[in-house]
Amino acid sequence: MKPDRLLLIGGSAGSLQVMFSLLTAVGNDFPLPVLVILHRNSAFDSSLEELFFSRTALMTKEVEEKELPAMGTVYLCPADYHVLVESDHSFSLDYSERVHFSRPSIDVTFKSAADVYGAGTIAVLLSGGNADGADGLAYVKERGGVTVVQDPRTAEVSYMPQQAISRMQPDHILPAEDISVFIRGLATYK
Amino acid sequence: MEFNPIQYEELEQLLTDIYKRYGYDFSEYSKASLQRRIHRLFTLDKFPSFAEFRYRLQTDAQYFRRFVEEITVNVTEMLRDPSFYRTLRTTILPVLATYPFIRIWHAGCATGEEVYSMAILLKEAGLLHKSLLYGTDINPLVIEKARKGIFPVSQMQKYSENYIQSGGVRDFSSYYTANYHLAKFDSSLTRRMIFSTHNLVSDFSFNEFQLILCRNVLIYFERDLQSKVFKLFDYSLENFGYLALGSKESMRFSSIAGRYKQVGKEKIWRKTHEAG
Numbered sequence: 375m376k377p378d379r380l381l382l383i384g385g386s387a388g389s390l391q392v393m394f395s396l397l398t399a400v401g402n403d404f405p406l407p408v409l410v411i412l413h414r415n416s417a418f419d420s421s422l423e424e425l426f427f428s429r430t431a432l433m434t435k436e437v438e439e440k441e442l443p444a445m446g447t448v449y450l451c452p453a454d455y456h457v458l459v460e461s462d463h464s465f466s467l468d469y470s471e472r473v474h475f476s477r478p479s480i481d482v483t484f485k486s487a488a489d490v491y492g493a494g495t496i497a498v499l500l501s502g503g504n505a506d507g508a509d510g511l512a513y514v515k516e517r518g519g520v521t522v523v524q525d526p527r528t529a530e531v532s533y534m535p536q537q538a539i540s541r542m543q544p545d546h547i548l549p550a551e552d553i554s555v556f557i558r559g560l561a562t563y564k
Numbered sequence: 565m566e567f568n569p570i571q572y573e574e575l576e577q578l579l580t581d582i583y584k585r586y587g588y589d590f591s592e593y594s595k596a597s598l599q600r601r602i603h604r605l606f607t608l609d610k611f612p613s614f615a616e617f618r619y620r621l622q623t624d625a626q627y628f629r630r631f632v633e634e635i636t637v638n639v640t641e642m643l644r645d646p647s648f649y650r651t652l653r654t655t656i657l658p659v660l661a662t663y664p665f666i667r668i669w670h671a672g673c674a675t676g677e678e679v680y681s682m683a684i685l686l687k688e689a690g691l692l693h694k695s696l697l698y699g700t701d702i703n704p705l706v707i708e709k710a711r712k713g714i715f716p717v718s719q720m721q722k723y724s725e726n727y728i729q730s731g732g733v734r735d736f737s738s739y740y741t742a743n744y745h746l747a748k749f750d751s752s753l754t755r756r757m758i759f760s761t762h763n764l765v766s767d768f769s770f771n772e773f774q775l776i777l778c779r780n781v782l783i784y785f786e787r788d789l790q791s792k793v794f795k796l797f798d799y800s801l802e803n804f805g806y807l808a809l810g811s812k813e814s815m816r817f818s819s820i821a822g823r824y825k826q827v828g829k830e831k832i833w834r835k836t837h838e839a840g
Contacts, residue, residue, distance in 0.1 A: 438814075439783050439813065458596035458597055458600065459596060460594065461595060461596075466594045466596050466597060466783065467783045468600075468637070469637060469639055470597070470600075471639055486596050486600065489599075490596075
């Protein structure tokens with residue numbers, strides 16, 4: 375069965391530890407695919423994947439082009455590619471211009487996912503030092519999806535969540551621990 | 565915040581129009597990326613409605629030219645993925661050196677940075693004089709740029725770093741002449757290049773090559789089109805020739821995969837035998 379919901383987690387500077395804590399919090403029977411959009415330096419590429427593998431019970435892998443998302447699997451956007459979502463829910467890769475100096479860009483993936491998943495899109499934006507993600511969150515919300523922003527006061531770098539909050543009204547503004555609770559809730563709530 | 569103004573059905577309609585009017589077939593391109601590019605153009609050129617956008621494309625051939633230029637992705641760089649170029653230097657070029665004449669095809673070369681990178685490698689291996697590099701792209705504008713071999717000087721530091729990481733030991737700046745913000749690459753490199761438009765969807769094989777590079781092009785194609793293009797490459801590749809793809813592309817799912825063997829860790833495959 376094709377999952378009808380997709381959990382997106384976007385973050386930049388200062389978000390890695392929070393991501394680990396979120397992914398540790400979800401059990402290995404998590405009923406949604408998770409797509410992680412993390413600004414990263416391609417030089418540290420392989421070590422990042424290994425870190426994710428060691429920190430979560432979930433199946434973790436880098437997105438491959440044309441791959442269909444499976445429930446309970448965490449997909450990482452590859453360094454230097456945007457990830458888009460096709461109407462059949464498969465992922466596709468895109469090497470076009472950077473957005474907010476970023477590739478992968480959180481905006482690009484949030485918008486593309488919302489075009490396909492609509493109200494089934496759950497988008498979480500964490501700590502970061504640039505404005506990527508704000509437009510994407512607004513778009514997710516317009517499409518009826520659920521938007522969550524890390525409380526800037528609890529973020530290691532507050533600029534990115536702050537930008538999002540100043541541009542749109544997220545459904546939830548939560549400290550990291552509560553985002554974990556929220557995500558666990560997705561497993562039971564439909 | 566505005567919604568994507570072009571819905572899926574409208575996109576299909578537009579692509580059918582374009583095929584009928586101009587013969588360009590985008591119907592098997594990956595839709596998410598195509599839709600994003602078209603949306604970008606639509607917004608950039610401030611069309612009030614989809615109907616007007618469609619009408620303009622139908623009636624204005626000049627505008628269609630702009631459409632092709634803008635919806636294709638032309639992002640590239642010199643010596644992109646240095647470890648890939650290192651493998652070309654150490655593993656592939658020594659084999660190509662045994663041929664009396666070397667023909668290389670860069671399919672979907674955009675503004676040509678990777679063709680110039682290859683020419684530099686060939687020159688350093690002492691093979692450039694007996695090589696011909698063909699660079700093709702669907703987009704005539706980028707082919708014009710590739711022919712000129714002029715790139716922004718602002719990129720040269722990054723390219724120089726890539727060059728060193730790829731195993732280059734000369735002074736990278738010896739390959740170009742800087743003039744204000746532009747860097748013009750040496751004509752000794754350009755002399756061995758032939759640039760031309762070529763549409764991977766509809767155009768045929770035009771020669772036989774020992775090495776074909778097509779990097780970050782197939783990600784924009786749906787599976788069926790990918791397999792057609794793989795067949796075109798297979799047909800255009802000499803036995804024991806090499807096919808090189810982008811860092812996230814694979815020939816694993818193609819029908820020709822059984823007759824190819826991957827070279828090391830890089831996205832390079834060698835043809836082991838011809839189709840039966």
